[in-house]
Amino acid sequence: MVKNRRFEEEQEHGLGIRHLQTFLFFFALAVAYAQRVNLSVAVVAMTDAAEANPHFPEYKWPEKTKSLLLSSFFWGYVLTQVPSGQLARKFGGKITLLTGLSICSVLNILTPLFAKLGGWQLVCALRVVEGLCQGVVFPSVHTLLSAWVPPNERPVLGTAAYAGNQFGTIIMLATSGLLASSSAGWPSIFYISGGVGCIWAILFFIWGASSPAHYKKISTEERKMIEMAQASEATSEQPKEQMHTPWLSFFTSPAFLALIASHSANNWGFWTLLTEIPSYMKNVLGKDIKSNALLSALPYAAMFVMSFIFSAIAMWLNKRNCISTVASRKLFNSIGLWVPMCALIGLAYVSSDQSNLAVILLTITVGFNGSCYLGFQINHIDLSPNFAGILMGITNCVGNIMSIIAPLLVGFIVNNEHDVEQWRVVFFIAAGIYLVGNGLFIIFGRANVQPWNDPPSKPRRHSTPQVESQH
Structure with missing residues (x-):
């Protein structure tokens, strides 16, 4: 009995293929976010080559054009969120x-060529397509x-994977100035x-898999451990592919609607700060361009580190069974949004x-937001392991509509970027949300x-949808 228990503990805590997959997910999200924010940092050098490297093309794009380019990514991004959840269930993630x-x-590799051949219009079209691709x-x-x-x-492991978001953001914000001023421009x-x-794509093609059943070299013990743990949450034995997607149940579930609200609130604050921190640092705090790049990356470095600290705390609480799962989600979500x-x-x-106090408060604002990885970010899987991808597609779609609206509202409110009182309104709105x-x-x-995690495989033609009560 003692030997079996020891074996189970080794399987639970030892490194396995699931950890390799988590690392690949981390790398994927780091790449995705680096590619997402690269234009926001490159456009400064593209429109002012003299300050970075005068040997490369310079484009005289006005502020409205730059704002259009920076928002164009999200036009495509929101469109593929929900369909990609369905596709991932059908064909594999x-x-x-x-x-x-x-x-x-x-x-991304073609972006400089597109800018040379077609100007901002072609770059804008390219960013829309990039958004469509990253919607998955x-x-x-x-x-x-x-x-x-x-x-x-x-x-x-959920925190470890999603920490890639901040890692990619940090690397891109911190190195962009050096790259722009280098001989490569x-x-x-x-x-x-x-x-x-492209390197990640090769690695993921070789070592990635949609599930333990699709990975040939996984040990029998680890595969059984994962599949038994997954089976403990299911109430039905029918294959996922045969399950009817319960759309009505999604949108009549208070738990899921609350998840949408939390995800949207997080995105509003996160993208308001991500897009506006460089401008705030420069115009209000008077930081120069070189320090601006490093200081802009500092809050996201704090978020990267803090996410692992919160993860360790959650693991400690979980081992001692001193807090329920729902209490844990709400506690860490509250830390991530209310601090x-x-x-x-x-x-x-x-x-x-x-300025030093402002940098400290910005770092706290973004750093503590990393606690949300243990809150709403993984709550989709809690509510419905079978439809987690679709739920994420829905909440991320709504959340990223907020990502589009938030910077536009900032542009409407902040007419004078040096006016502290106008920035105060922006911060109050984000705090209220x-x-x-x-x-x-x-x-x-x-x-x-x-209950809607395991719906009937074929809906009855004349049946009335039943709204489950939430307890």
């Missing part, structure tokens, strides 16, 4: 993730995590981010001559598998 990021990586990323990764990660390891920003994506909310309110009253989003998650959020 590996195929959808590999296809989307491979195409996006090639397009989160639904695919969520589908893959639900297949590979046992329920008790979701906080740790601003085109190297696109060549390197696209080239690294930043308080920091944003403080930031709203920081004057322009208190954080308050409401997490409040709804606390009230209505759940962490148990919902």
Whole structure:
């Protein structure tokens, strides 16, 4: 008995193929975010080559054109969120993730050529297509995590995978200035981010898999451990492919609607800061371009580190069984949204001559947001392992509509980028949205598998949809 228990513990905590897959997911998200933010940092050098490297093309794009280019990615991104969740369930997360990021990586490499041949119009079209391709990323990764990660390891491995978001952002923000001023110039920003994506695609093609059943070299013990853990959440034995997607149940579930609200609130604050921190640092805090790049990356470095600290705390709480899963999700989500909310309110009253305090509050705001990886970010899998990718597609679609609206609202409010009071309004709005989003998650959020996770394989033609009660 003792020997068997020891063997089970080794299987649970030892390194296995599921950890290799998690690393590949981390790398995929790092590549995706690096390619997502590379234009926002490259466009500075593209429109002011004299300050970076005058030997490369310079484009006289006005501010409106630059804003159009920066938002064009999300036009395509929101369109493929929900369909890609369905595709990932049908064909496997590996195929959808590999296809989307491979195409996006090639397009990144072609960006300088497109800018030369077709100007901002062709670059804009290219970014829309990149957004369409990257729309598969989160639904695919969520589908893959639900297949590979046992329920008790979701906080740790889920956080490890999604930390790739911040890693890619950090690397791109921190190195962009050096790349733009190097002998390779601003085109190297696109060549390197696209080239690294192609390397990832090769590695994932060789070692990636949609599920343990599709990976030939996985040990029998690890495969059984994962599949038994997955089976413990299912109430039906029918194959996933035969399950009817319960759309009505999704949108009549208070738990899922609260998840949408929380995801949307997070995206509003996150993308407001990601797109506006460089401008705030330059115009309000008076930071020069070189320090601006490093200081812009600092909050995301803090988020990367803090996400692992919160993950360790969650694992410690889980081992001691001193907190329920739903309480854990709400606790960490509250830390991830309400601590930043308080920091944003403080930031709203920081004057322009208190730049160090402003940097500290910005770092707290973004750093503590990493706690959300243990909150709403993995709650989709809690509610429905069978439809986790589709749920992520829906919430990410709505959330990224917020990502489009938030910077546009900032542009409407901040007419004078040096005016502290106008930035105060921006921070108050983000803080208020954080308050409401997490409040709804606390009230209505759940962490148990919902009844609609296992719907009938074929819906009855004349049956009336039954709305399950949430407990």
